[in-house]
Amino acid sequence: MENEADVFYRELPKVELHAHLNGSVSVTTIEKLISRKPHLNIEHGMTAIGKGQRRTLDECSQVFKVIHQLVDTEEDILMVATDVIREFAADGVKYLELRSTPREEKGTGLTKKSYVETVIKAIKQCKSEGLDIDVRFLVAIDRRNGPEVAMETVKLAEEFMLSSDGLVLGLDLSGDPMVGHGKDLLPALQRAKNCGLKLSLHLSEVPSQLEESDLLLNLRPDRIGHGTFLHPEVGGSQGLVDKVVTNNIPLELCLTSNVKGQTVPCYAKHHFKYWYQMGHPCVICTDDKGVFSTDLSQEYQLAASTFGLSREDLWKLSEQAIDCIFAPDTVKQHLKQKWVAIKPQVFK
Numbered sequence: 001m002e003n004e005a006d007v008f009y010r011e012l013p014k015v016e017l018h019a020h021l022n023g024s025v026s027v028t029t030i031e032k033l034i035s036r037k038p039h040l041n042i043e044h045g046m047t048a049i050g051k052g053q054r055r056t057l058d059e060c061s062q063v064f065k066v067i068h069q070l071v072d073t074e075e076d077i078l079m080v081a082t083d084v085i086r087e088f089a090a091d092g093v094k095y096l097e098l099r100s101t102p103r104e105e106k107g108t109g110l111t112k113k114s115y116v117e118t119v120i121k122a123i124k125q126c127k128s129e130g131l132d133i134d135v136r137f138l139v140a141i142d143r144r145n146g147p148e149v150a151m152e153t154v155k156l157a158e159e160f161m162l163s164s165d166g167l168v169l170g171l172d173l174s175g176d177p178m179v180g181h182g183k184d185l186l187p188a189l190q191r192a193k194n195c196g197l198k199l200s201l202h203l204s205e206v207p208s209q210l211e212e213s214d215l216l217l218n219l220r221p222d223r224i225g226h227g228t229f230l231h232p233e234v235g236g237s238q239g240l241v242d243k244v245v246t247n248n249i250p251l252e253l254c255l256t257s258n259v260k261g262q263t264v265p266c267y268a269k270h271h272f273k274y275w276y277q278m279g280h281p282c283v284i285c286t287d288d289k290g291v292f293s294t295d296l297s298q299e300y301q302l303a304a305s306t307f308g309l310s311r312e313d314l315w316k317l318s319e320q321a322i323d324c325i326f327a328p329d330t331v332k333q334h335l336k337q338k339w340v341a342i343k344p345q346v347f348k
């Protein structure tokens, strides 16, 4: 039975802006995938990090490899994407920007293009089912794959931005932060920016990346993923903070992901506190709800209990996230009206 607090968090209308498709796959969907591919001998423990467990970021990368083995056909991607969208909708998410790295799989005929087409198909399918959630897509660059692949990915994203009726809005830079250097990716990212793709960049997810973070910030990304080590208290610098503040670049903050991935020692020391107290735009997100065994309601609940936020504070937080979405102003207006209409029900 859901208690009154759980109901509040689920009914609170929410915006999810940082969700990696293959990291968001639930236990139920993993079960379906495992039964499709029993020969892989994959067990649940290999695809999710449970309550109280922690992994290094490097170990998290191994988890993604396992999930990628399970998701390697168009059929898999369609199922995974529709399941993930339905789960976010059931959790009270009204606007979702999903991100995913297009992959090709020689064995199954999957191409990067058909990968993106399949995600778009899933989004359209969910829309036709009448789900109360607006879903958009960001094409992801995995930094491990280097500058040539990054440039190819930008071209692919550009093509879809022009042909997907506003469903593909931008680009994400992610992947193991310890691999490669952002400076090699600048030409691809700059091209993306120039052609009108919105940019959300994983930045300072691990310590000692001041130079890289500075270079990436000079591109003026539209949003920052994590930004865990930007501020001086954790080895970042005031110069980096100033760049983020001056350009008013929103941060996508993922509490459980950072604690379970061990880049933040505990919830109370999460950098949400630093940026929120400053009044900087912060958006609470899940990152990988499947891998980290969480959902967006739980992340709002954690932020409230850790930092003493009232229900009115949480309402503001979710409402202000609307200003940070990549979809155009008309969509923002529409969402704001929806929030107004839903409020009496949530605060009944």
Ligand SMILES: CNc1ncnc2c1ncn2[C@@H]1O[C@H](COP(=O)(O)O)[C@@H](O)[C@H]1O
Residues within 6 Å of the ligand: 020, 021, 022, 023, 060, 064, 099, 100, 101, 102, 140, 142, 174, 175, 176, 177, 202, 205, 257, 261, 287, 288
């Ligand atoms: C935990 N912190 C993180 N840091 C950096 N990149 C991450 C990540 N979590 C996920 N990804 C990125 O998302 C991919 C899985 O989803 P997709 O196959 O693209 O849908 C991972 O392989 C990695 O590139």
Ligand SMILES: [Zn+2]
Residues within 6 Å of the ligand: 018, 020, 174, 202, 225, 287
């Ligand atoms: Zn991420």
